[in-house]
Amino acid sequence: MKRRDFIMSTGTVLAATPFMNFGAGVKPGKRLMVLGFDGMDPAIANRLMQKGELPNLQRLMSRGGFTMMQTSIPAQSPVAWASFAIGSDPGATGVYDFLARDPQTYMPEFSQAQAIPASSVVKLGKYRIPLKSSRVELGRQGKPFWNTLEEHGVEATLFKLPGNYPPSPTRQRTISGMGTPDVKGTYGIYTLYTTDESEAEKDISPNLLYYAYINEKNMLEDGWIEGPENDLVVNAGPVRVPFQAYLDYRHKTARIDVQGKTLLVSEGEYSDWVEVDFPLIEGVSSVTGMVKFYVMELGKRFRLYISPVHISPLHPAAEICTPDNYSRKLAREVGLFHMINLPADTKALQQKTFSIENFIVQSQSVFDESRRLFLYELDRFSTRSGGLLFFYFSSLDQGQHMYWALTDPQHPFYQPEAASRYGYVLEDLYRQHDRVLGEALKKVPPDTGIIVMSDHGFGTFRREVNINNWLHDEGYLKLSTPDWFPGQSFLEYGNWAESRAYALGLNGLYLNMKGREAEGIVTPAQRRQLLQELKIKLEGLRDPLNGEQMISNAYITEDVFSPTYLDRAPDIILGFRRGYRTVDNGAMGGFSERIVDNHMDWWSGDHCIDPQAVPASFVSNFSINRKVPDIRDMAPTILAYFGINPPPAMTGKPLV
Numbered sequence: 001m002k003r004r005d006f007i008m009s010t011g012t013v014l015a016a017t018p019f020m021n022f023g024a025g026v027k028p029g030k031r032l033m034v035l036g037f038d039g040m041d042p043a044i045a046n047r048l049m050q051k052g053e054l055p056n057l058q059r060l061m062s063r064g065g066f067t068m069m070q071t072s073i074p075a076q077s078p079v080a081w082a083s084f085a086i087g088s089d090p091g092a093t094g095v096y097d098f099l100a101r102d103p104q105t106y107m108p109e110f111s112q113a114q115a116i117p118a119s120s121v122v123k124l125g126k127y128r129i130p131l132k133s134s135r136v137e138l139g140r141q142g143k144p145f146w147n148t149l150e151e152h153g154v155e156a157t158l159f160k161l162p163g164n165y166p167p168s169p170t171r172q173r174t175i176s177g178m179g180t181p182d183v184k185g186t187y188g189i190y191t192l193y194t195t196d197e198s199e200a201e202k203d204i205s206p207n208l209l210y211y212a213y214i215n216e217k218n219m220l221e222d223g224w225i226e227g228p229e230n231d232l233v234v235n236a237g238p239v240r241v242p243f244q245a246y247l248d249y250r251h252k253t254a255r256i257d258v259q260g261k262t263l264l265v266s267e268g269e270y271s272d273w274v275e276v277d278f279p280l281i282e283g284v285s286s287v288t289g290m291v292k293f294y295v296m297e298l299g300k301r302f303r304l305y306i307s308p309v310h311i312s313p314l315h316p317a318a319e320i321c322t323p324d325n326y327s328r329k330l331a332r333e334v335g336l337f338h339m340i341n342l343p344a345d346t347k348a349l350q351q352k353t354f355s356i357e358n359f360i361v362q363s364q365s366v367f368d369e370s371r372r373l374f375l376y377e378l379d380r381f382s383t384r385s386g387g388l389l390f391f392y393f394s395s396l397d398q399g400q401h402m403y404w405a406l407t408d409p410q411h412p413f414y415q416p417e418a419a420s421r422y423g424y425v426l427e428d429l430y431r432q433h434d435r436v437l438g439e440a441l442k443k444v445p446p447d448t449g450i451i452v453m454s455d456h457g458f459g460t461f462r463r464e465v466n467i468n469n470w471l472h473d474e475g476y477l478k479l480s481t482p483d484w485f486p487g488q489s490f491l492e493y494g495n496w497a498e499s500r501a502y503a504l505g506l507n508g509l510y511l512n513m514k515g516r517e518a519e520g521i522v523t524p525a526q527r528r529q530l531l532q533e534l535k536i537k538l539e540g541l542r543d544p545l546n547g548e549q550m551i552s553n554a555y556i557t558e559d560v561f562s563p564t565y566l567d568r569a570p571d572i573i574l575g576f577r578r579g580y581r582t583v584d585n586g587a588m589g590g591f592s593e594r595i596v597d598n599h600m601d602w603w604s605g606d607h608c609i610d611p612q613a614v615p616a617s618f619v620s621n622f623s624i625n626r627k628v629p630d631i632r633d634m635a636p637t638i639l640a641y642f643g644i645n646p647p648p649a650m651t652g653k654p655l656v
Helices: 003-009 011-016 042-050 055-063 077-086 145-151 326-334 346-350 356-382 395-406 416-422 425-443 467-473 524-539 631-641
Strands: 031-037 065-069 099-101 108-110 113-116 121-124 127-130 135-138 156-161 173-176 191-194 208-211 219-229 238-248 253-258 261-266 274-281 285-291 293-298 302-306 387-393 449-453 459-465 501-504 508-511 551-556 572-576 579-582 596-598 616-620
Touching: 031 425, 031 631, 042 055, 042 065, 042 425, 042 616, 055 065, 055 425, 055 449, 055 616, 077 145, 077 631, 099 508, 108 113, 145 156, 145 631, 156 356, 173 326, 191 219, 219 274, 219 285, 219 302, 238 274, 253 293, 261 293, 293 356, 326 356, 346 356, 346 395, 356 387, 356 395, 356 416, 356 425, 395 416, 395 425, 425 449, 449 631, 467 501, 508 524, 524 551, 524 572, 572 579
Parallel strands: 031 387, 031 449, 156 173, 156 387, 191 208, 459 579
Antiparallel strands: 065 616, 099 108, 113 135, 121 127, 191 302, 219 238, 238 253, 253 261, 274 285, 293 302, 449 616, 459 596, 501 508, 508 572, 551 572
């Protein structure tokens, strides 16, 4: 979509909100700070500014300006932040969704990074010794802007920029964030011990649930922390480290002992981080991780939550930073900190392991930790003679995902009692982020350029849609069984000899192309007509509940993206109308009971919809040269701010 079309499509929003100011502000120079507030919605931010509740954002925009910014297609965080880093669209970054797919197997893969197993292994008795180590490759393609800064002698720190795991090679200071796995290689598997027998029988896989047997000495027996798979020993399974928990019911406190370390944790509180060594071959090889313990209940029931086992920044078991001593130095000076994809455990709330109160406590602890790390980096940045500081905050994004129904009486999951008690938390997140900006404004020299930006906005998620159901009903997707059932997946039962299209990921639809997919049947001559046919039908889909259009734009990717990595792209990207989104199991190839249904889940806000409906936010203390920028403009703008001409591969344009 061209920038002019985006401006026209959002004109009513622009007219309704007095965003732009664009005063003189600071002039481009030698020092620039960029705060990435993931998910900051321009309409919510503007409303709160008009009420005087975000005074520091108002102060910033009074010197420069505030406007909405066109996000990526689709409006997903890894896609948008990749465009931010490279200064171009997904066709140049190769990132189109949280999930990609292997066309030879049709199986989903994580788009942000791919694990490459060891090429050869020698077996010595029960041991498996790799001759060449396994590795992880970054999914994002293209040259990031900080490499260009490095070539021109401009120092940069990029703290937890999403989609940069493992960090791309550079001498700049970078540390990975979204996309970083736990030590098990997943995006977060937690553990729960509970004395509630009915709860202990639940299935919360892949997360781990155990019955907590408390003996006569008030000690939890057989407590384990599960670590990585032991690939060095034949049929060894995951490495498990024992711990002991001694319960003091009178004082509502648990003493937890693990590998010679003792923690005292009160009911309703988190422990500090504790490092845990997982031995692979005793005395020869081990993996270090770290966990937090959360004593959720210590009364009629005992419930102990153990966080996913994070990579330790003090003793990293994988590449998480550049240079390789950055995370160690930071952990020694500031303390251990979250090192995982997205740190707030939304799954624990969705699976009812957490109450909404539990999630708020954890979410607040994540934000407080981010603020503490930011203040450390801010102090360092403020004393330098110049350079760039990019710092990322995840809490607005994760909070809005989980808190939206507390503010939306029309949401099918709306709970009046919970809303009356906790409805304030969503907007309070905006106020807390504004206070972080206020601390920065007090600290940085007055000639510092400042950008506050998001990758996308937010909206309600009331109705869930399964496009694979629709494709099956319309005859585009065939199964090898005569009847399908909810939970069934085309990954197991697809009849590819008769299937022309399938949906995978949150926004992607693929043709079963001959010569590309392993069992493709759609010929190049049939391709364009089929794409146009699907586009018309998809944009004509109506919700039987209310007659509303469910997909406002079905984007044919070859019409909107650069061609470099177009072979990785879905053939159509689904731009859902506000209020609708892909159902979770549909993203993994599954079928649902019906095409569209009420979404009954705490995950009640979302942005994986038509990017026109969820523009990002842009605030700066310097003037820019257009009313509605594009997230692709950020990389060339950062370079231009330092007087560097953007390379030709960047399709975005400088704003200064």
